[in-house]
Structures are given as C-alpha cells and as structure tokens.
Amino acid sequence: MLRLALKTLRFRKGGFLASLIALFVGAVVVQGCGSLLETGIRADVKAERLAGAPVVVTGSQDYPGTAVGTATDGMTERVLLDEDLVDAVAAVPGVAEAVPDVSMPVTALAGRPAEASGHSWSSASLSPYELVAGAEPAASGDVVVDSATARKTGVRPGARLKASVRGVPHVFRVSGIAESRRSARAVLLFSDEEAFRLYDRPGKIDDIGVLVAPGTDPVRLADAVGDAVAGRGARVLHGDDRGVAEFPATIAGRQNLIPVAGAFGGLATMVAIFVVGSTVGMLVQQRRREMALLRTTGVTPGQLRRMVMAETAVAAVLAAGLSLVPGLAFGHFLYDVLVDQDLVPGEMVFRQGFVPRLAGFGATLFAALAAAFIASRRVSKVRPTEAMAEASLQTRWVSPVRLILAFLFLGGATALAIVTGTVMTGPVAASTSAPAAMLWAVGIALVAPALCRWLAALLRWPVGWFTGLSGQLAMLNASVRRVRLAAAVIPIMLATGLATALIYLQTSQDDAASRMFAEGLKADAIVSTRGAALPPSLVDTLARLPQVAGASASVSGDARLETLLDSGGGDGGSKTGPRVRPARIDLQGVTAAGARQTIARTAVQGDYGKLTGDxxxxxxxVLRDSGRKVGDRVRLRWGNGDVSSMTVVGSFTPPRGFGYAMVPAAELLPRTTSGTLSQILVKAKPGVSARELTAALRERADGVPGAVVANRSEAKAAHAQGDETGRVASFLLAAVVVGYAVIALVNSLIVATAERRGEFALQRLIGSTRRQVLWMMSVEALVTAVIGIVLGTGVAAGSLLPFGLALDGTLLPSGPGWIYVTIVAAAVALTFVTILLPTILALRAKPVEAAVAP
Structure with missing residues (x-):
C-alpha cells in the first residue's frame, strides 16, 4: 500500500500540496505556541551578577499553607529571606562562604532616569567585581560604580554622584570603579552598612550567594543547603535557575507567559486540528470516483483505507520535517514581540525543546490520520456495484459519530456560554469566552451541510431573481451539492468567527478598563514619571501646596484574603503555619489624608481617612460573602508573602467585575518587588483652574528626574496608551490563529474550485460561454461568502454576548464597527479571489481537453 500510495501522489500534486500546506502551517503554529509555554514553564534565566556563586538561596514563591485541593498561584512579589538564614547556610559542610545579598533599584543617576541597582560591597564577590580604580567603599556615603556607568556619567574616584534610590535622592562620593566580565548592567556598590540602610527591610535579605569549597559538588551541596533551610520559605537554585534570584521580574513574566501561551496555544492547537482534519477530509472526499473505481477492480475496504492513511502519513511526516526550523523561528518571533511589549522580561531564555516539536507533529499527524480514516471509511465500505453511483454526487453526510460529536461540541459551547454569562464577572470571563468560540465553530461545522441547505433555500429566490439564469444555476448547485458548499463555507466561518470574537473580546476589555479608570478618577491631575520613580515624601509636599485640596499616592498590587481552616500542621498544610483557603484580590494603595478628595467611589460604610497602619x-x-463587617479583622497575605491582620475600616462598591481593596500606600509600597512609587493623584481646591494646578505641580516636581504632570484628559489618554501592551500581544496571538484560518480558507477554496474543471468543460460543451460560467461562479462565491459570514457571525455572537453580560452587563461588544466591516470585506474579497482565480485558469483549457483530463 505504501508503494501504491507514493505512486498515486505523482498524479495528485495539487491535492498533495494542499494537504502539505495545511499540515506544515499547523505544525509551525503549534510548535511556536508550544515553545512559549515551555519557555514560561522552565523560566530559565542566566545569572550575571550572581554568576560567581554556584548555589543561590532565594525566597520561595510557592504559596504557603494551602489546604488539600485548594491550589493557588504563587506569590507575585519577591519573597524575602530571614537574615539569620545566612548562618544556617554557612554551617553546611562544603560551604566556603555564605554571602548575603540585598538589591534596591537605583531609579536616577546624575539627574536622569536610569535602570540600575544598588548592592553591598561584600556581594561583589558573587560576580565577581574587581576594582580597576580607587578603593572599596569604607564609609557611609561612599559608592563604587561599574566602569560603564562611570564612563556614561563622567565620574572618577573622588567625584560626587547624584543618585535616586527608590526615587529618594542622595549624593554619594565615588570611592572606586569596578568591572565584571559577567555583568554589563549598571551597578552601584555601597558599604555593607550603607546598603542595608538604603535597603530598609530590617531583618530581611534578598538572596544568599553560596561559594563552594574546593572539591565540593555544587549539585550535592545544593541538596544539602536545601535540607538546612527546609521549612523556612527558601528555595535553593543552581545552574541556569540562579538567574531567577537575580531578576525577580521573571516571576511576573512567568506568570504572564504561562496563561497567555497556554490559552492561545490550546486555541491554536484546536484550530490546527480542525483545519488539518477538514482539509484532509475534503481532499479524500474529492477522490470518491477514484476510490469507487478501485472498489470495482477488487480492492478491499481495508486496502483502500491503508492506502489513504499511508498517503496522509507521508504528507504529515514531510510537513513535520519541513516545519522544524520555521517552527523554531516562529516561536522566537512571538517571544521577541512579547519581550518588546514588556509582557516577558528579556532575561528569560527562550526554549524550544523536544516537547513542542513533538506536540506540533503529533497534533497535525493525529488530525490528518483521523480525518483520512473517517473520510475513507464510508467510501471503502460501499459495495462495488454501488460505489460508482454514489461517487457521482455526494448527498449523505449524517452519521452517528458526527451527530454525537456535534452534540458534544455544541453542548460544551452552550455550557461555557451559560457559565460565562451567569458565573463569570469582569475580564476573567475571556478565559471561557475564547474557547467557547472554537467550540461553536467546530459544532457548527459538523452540522454545516444542513445549515447550508436551509440558508441556500432562503437565498435561492432573491439571488436567482437578481442574477438571472446563471445565478439560478449557481443556486441549484448550492442547494443540491450542500456537502461541497459546506466544505467551502467552513473555512470562511472559521476565519470570520474567530477574528470577530478574538478582536472584540480585547476591544471590549479595553473599553471597560478605560471606563472604570475614568469613573474612578476624581483627581484633577496625576504626577508620574518616565523611567524613574517618585520620592514618597513628594505626596505630602504636593498636599501642602495652596492650590491643592488633597494628594494621594497610587500603588497597585495584589494579595490574598485568607480564611483559617485550622491552627496548622496536618496533610497539605505548611510546616510552619496554619492551613488556609486563599481568595485573590487586587490592591490599591492610597494615602489616607488625600483619599476622600481623589477617589471617586464614595464609601458605603466607614471612612477612607482611617486608612492608616494595618x-x-x-x-x-466581599464583606457580605465573608460574613464580616466594618470593625472586624481579616487575615491578608501580601504579594511578597507577609501576613497581616487588617482592620476593616470601610467598604465601597467597585465596578462590576473589577473588584479590589484599598490599603495604605505606605504599607503596600515596601511589599512590592521594586518598592517604587510611580503615581500621585492630586485634587485642586475649589476655584483653582487646571492650568494653575498643573503649573504649580510642575514647578514643585521639577527637580524629580523624569517627572510628568498630566491633567484629567491627558491621564485618560495615557491610561489607554498604557493598555496597549496587552492589546498588541493579544492582537498578535489572535492574528496567528486567524491567519492560519485564512490560509485554510484560501487553500480549501482553491482546491475545491480547481476540482470542477470537468464540470466547467461540460457546461461549455453544451453551450455556456466563459462569461456565463464566470458569472455563475461569482454568484456561488457571493452565496458562499454570505453563508460563511452569517455562520461566522453566529460563532462570534455565541462567544461575545455572554462575555458582554459578564463584563459590564451589555449585550453588544465594545469597539469600532469598522473592525467587523473590515473582517466581512476581507472574507468576501478572499472568497471571490480564491474561487474566481482557479475558475479563470480552468477556463483557459479547451473544453474537450478539460472534459477528459483527470
């Protein structure tokens, strides 16, 4: 059968190329999305400044104390270590030295915004840094600067250097200049006493760099160190994992990348399986006459199936081999775009190992072989005497398996729609809406022949009335050959439905977020920075201005409200704390003195002015569901793992689906990884114009590097611009899925039209002109596009309507209408081009020759 299959491929170059393209592109897309998922799961980050330490101890990002069956995401901010762990690590046999390391962001250098970090001089041995000029920092106020920063700022030993640490300005004396062969990043090295003072986290450190004694195996030492710090909230790293401790931004990057890659990778895989399956199935169905002839010559059903399976396997293996290099390049392209959009830190190493390649090959091969088997099964089981008659016109499409699958997919889509509309709230509803669109598409595709028959019947008389005899013939073709029409309609439905659903899901989220920001903004101006940080003391400074009624810091973060289950211990619980059930909640840090003036949403109970301390x-x-009231205490685990008992001093009603809690900014700020203040909200006194306010704010913030003052309208525009990061990434990944569907559309329609060369020739032999055939095909293209767009709109509606209810209670999606018009126009244009171009090429041949051509 394999030899026969290889021989038949020589005479079916068009069909083989069509299946090869579908398989190739599907494998590339699945591999690219799979590589993003592997990159996020592995989260490899090469160490630079800590490269000289074979073993690094850092805080564990795992969520502590969760009960059995209540898994939750890890901590979102950097978890700090207890300082006394240094002695415990140093006591482990094989440890030459345990070096504590602290890091603080240096947000400005020489009066300009900068991306640098400050560390203690004792941690210089972890890179290592070596002095090339001057001396090590010996006193408070001394600093050693890396050589690149020294050249950039023009400082030498003995010079004064202005630097802002977490936005707070300082002036240091440059005692020396150092170099490292492993790190090229801007670094300031202070005396140990000065570094811990600037770090300002009493009793805490970031990491412990472990220097290994000669002859000690780092891997075994890492295990021993792990035993020594077990149960202390620490994680021991070696090899490529060490970079995570050095670049904590990869924690959030990993948490961003895994769900994005998983969601779109799963959607891309479903689309690939669907497209490959439908393409291969269509190509097999086009060979009904060939298979019928083989059956009449004595070929058994099993031999027919094996032949088709062998042909498909050859195409799949070839496509998988060709996709290896492009799949790697495509994955790297997606990764680079996400890095450019700041969704993934550039320090995270891109990975594409064996698993994504196997997934791409396996998904496409499985879809192709399954489609080939199903499509060839019915033809191969028909009796030889009936095969030729059935090959002339395919009308039967219903089978028990098809009906069961249609019921499952449509039922699953309906269930997701109900869950989305009744259970979900806010942007999280997109997690069920996007998969629902794919389920609707597959379910509708399975019953497409029946839908096409009904829609064609509705269009038959109006189209025939306006298009004449050729149009009536086109409608007869559409009505009678509904299975072939469905094969042409399905890719249009898929491309239109997914494009509309995925794009409007994003625009609706953007619009809702912008409305929430605008409704919650009572401040008349916002002071922010570009690439730097604001000193926390600036809040009080601005509040004292005669033009200002109130000023409040604005800090974002997240935390978990924990419900205690027992006092600790037991299966599934933390060894050092009680078992809890966490509930995630976003946090907004504010300043009590200016909260009432700058927060638009009034308190239902209590007072924002009491937001001080815990x-x-x-x-x-949240209060109602937990049975709490104002004055009660709740257990809050901050993003960095700290636990506080917080007193509820008020309640408010946030926008639907955008729930958050408010806490003092002074408490939230030190529990974020950077600890930097980026925004201050300011309310003007009655009678003070916006121009007077912004002028006063600019004058007072003039000395802060990178400070920007924006009025209300400018702040809204800046917020919308800030949302562009997630928007671009979502549109890119949506374009990947929709682009593949468009390729399938072009591929399928060209093949389906080219198959009809004999039909066109017979029409011309009985008197039809080329113009009449082209007009007939134009009408068929229009009908095909209209039916595909109608079904695609139904797919999008099944996803968008429940999402709108969950997001903000509206049915229609938010976003410009020209997007849908463009999608429809593109679908119509592609349909006409891919149907009429093969028709024109087919009509170039003489009718007699085309009628007898294979």
Missing part, C-alpha cells in the same frame, strides 16, 4: 477598605460584596 487597615483595609473592602468591596461590599
């Missing part, structure tokens, strides 16, 4: 203002629904 206090919190919770959404009314």
């Amino acid at each position: 206090s919190i203002v919770l959404p009314t629904d």
